[in-house]
Amino acid sequence: MNGLLYKEFRQNRGVLITIAAVPLLSLILLPMFGFIDFGNLSAFSFARVWTDINDVPLLRMLMVLLGAFVIGFIVSLIFNADESKKWCYFAASLPGSAEKVIYTKYVFTFMVLGLFFLSQTFWEMVLQHTCYGACKIETSSLIYVFTVDFFVQLLFRAVEIPFFVRFGVKRGSSARLIAFFALIFLFMVWVLFGPLPDSFDELLDSLAALMLGAAEEQTQPNKLMEYGYLVLGFLPYAAVIAYVISYKISCKLYLKGAEQYEK
Amino acid sequence: MKNNAQNAKRLVIFLLLAFGISWIPEIILNHTVGYHEYFETTHYALFTLPITYGPALANLLTRLITKEGFHDMKLHLRLKGNVKYYLMAWLLIPALTALGCTLATSLYGKWDFAALKALYGSPKLLAGTVLFGIGAAPVLAFNTFGEEFGWRGYMNDKMKPLLGTTGTIVVGGILWGLWHAPLTVEGHNFGKDYPGYPYTGFLYMAILCTLLGVLLMYVTEKTGSIYPAAIMHASLNFGAPYARLLLTQGIEEQPGFTKEQFFEYIPIILCAAVFTVLLLMLMKKQRSADAKA
Numbered sequence: 294m295n296g297l298l299y300k301e302f303r304q305n306r307g308v309l310i311t312i313a314a315v316p317l318l319s320l321i322l323l324p325m326f327g328f329i330d331f332g333n334l335s336a337f338s339f340a341r342v343w344t345d346i347n348d349v350p351l352l353r354m355l356m357v358l359l360g361a362f363v364i365g366f367i368v369s370l371i372f373n374a375d376e377s378k379k380w381c382y383f384a385a386s387l388p389g390s391a392e393k394v395i396y397t398k399y400v401f402t403f404m405v406l407g408l409f410f411l412s413q414t415f416w417e418m419v420l421q422h423t424c425y426g427a428c429k430i431e432t433s434s435l436i437y438v439f440t441v442d443f444f445v446q447l448l449f450r451a452v453e454i455p456f457f458v459r460f461g462v463k464r465g466s467s468a469r470l471i472a473f474f475a476l477i478f479l480f481m482v483w484v485l486f487g488p489l490p491d492s493f494d495e496l497l498d499s500l501a502a503l504m505l506g507a508a509e510e511q512t513q514p515n516k517l518m519e520y521g522y523l524v525l526g527f528l529p530y531a532a533v534i535a536y537v538i539s540y541k542i543s544c545k546l547y548l549k550g551a552e553q554y555e556k
Numbered sequence: 557m558k559n560n561a562q563n564a565k566r567l568v569i570f571l572l573l574a575f576g577i578s579w580i581p582e583i584i585l586n587h588t589v590g591y592h593e594y595f596e597t598t599h600y601a602l603f604t605l606p607i608t609y610g611p612a613l614a615n616l617l618t619r620l621i622t623k624e625g626f627h628d629m630k631l632h633l634r635l636k637g638n639v640k641y642y643l644m645a646w647l648l649i650p651a652l653t654a655l656g657c658t659l660a661t662s663l664y665g666k667w668d669f670a671a672l673k674a675l676y677g678s679p680k681l682l683a684g685t686v687l688f689g690i691g692a693a694p695v696l697a698f699n700t701f702g703e704e705f706g707w708r709g710y711m712n713d714k715m716k717p718l719l720g721t722t723g724t725i726v727v728g729g730i731l732w733g734l735w736h737a738p739l740t741v742e743g744h745n746f747g748k749d750y751p752g753y754p755y756t757g758f759l760y761m762a763i764l765c766t767l768l769g770v771l772l773m774y775v776t777e778k779t780g781s782i783y784p785a786a787i788m789h790a791s792l793n794f795g796a797p798y799a800r801l802l803l804t805q806g807i808e809e810q811p812g813f814t815k816e817q818f819f820e821y822i823p824i825i826l827c828a829a830v831f832t833v834l835l836l837m838l839m840k841k842q843r844s845a846d847a848k849a
Contacts, residue, residue: 400633411698418598418601418605421601422602425600431597431598432599519680519681520680523684526684526691529691530691
């Protein structure tokens, strides 16, 4: 186990460095460059830039989302590195069988997501301190957004890893996409023809209100917000359970998948 | 005998470092920027987090200074066969807090959710917030890892051969409580307006840390890893307040340690008593296994 984990660290040094650096780019540098007036650089002021960034929390949220997308891609590299028949058969012959290899991959992926969360938190602390130092403004904390992001990432990885293991990263991504569109199609069929609960119309109204910007003027939480919070409440438990189930499924699929790898 | 002297020397060095690394910046910050500024706002978090890592740094430095080496640091996950202890670390403290708060509200408060409903607007919103708060607490374990890596990861191991299990629980708890003194003086946890301030505050903190120390020591001993203790500590700091938010009704927050709070802690006290017995049994079993070997 230690040896396999060491192998992952050696093999994925680049991934770890990128993961630690992505939040610096997404949370600080990109929004900062967005607010610099390149036509009038003499008027540049850090205090002004930080104040502007702090005034647009939605932009910071979008940057968190951007970081999350990058991480989704990076995690696939962890699996891509070991995608060969020879390695899989060798792994299956190790003490503890292929289960140890899969276990290490899951632990390492979890560590990568944890590192991303820590990196986000660290760079946000830097941002908060710099903002306060530059212009005495208290930046709103996004730590709960990062926490939600962590569990969403965990849930997504739980879904996609068995596809990677069974079909390889390239074909696995396509298979996952097909499954995703199939689910959307089924959902659409249900929305159009299926028996809908009474509260569904209200939910759609809330969604429409939110999209039209009317939600900001509402003082009471709307249906969408209520259900959103309830789903959010179950997210940590669902993500952890899904990750464990995903590991069990991947263990069963490992050797079947190895037969289909190209290399 | 030589081993005991060596352990005592290492323990003293560790304690001096753990207290020094955390207390010196805390006292300086208390007197310069003030407790509220550096501990309760977001813009000094960059400085606050390293302070809580004082015991962790002391662990590493003591190993380096005494040439002990970096083996047996309890940094392995040891998930196999220990998932139940990880789950326990995640959910036990919020569950005990929920039980205690239900007891306190039944005795001294009143069941009235109107104020909470007014605050959150809807029961679904409240349920989502509480569930997420408790569920997400382990992710915030990076805040508590520093303390656990020092206290449970090093101090307890050095103290056990010198003072035995019961001695480690009591003396370790008192020391851990005392380590919070620069914060307790500034009103952390108990405020400032209570009889005997700040000395009774130190006493409350020492008692609380002794009780909670038992639970944290138990999961560490059972798993041989400090992560469950860090998760349990995070659940206490970040998860349990959500259980309290939901179930403490009609009880006004008061400074100091009130009788209502005592009832909130009854399940934790009972659990600590049970875990002490379990720990003593575990240690006895380990000693007899060592003797046989």
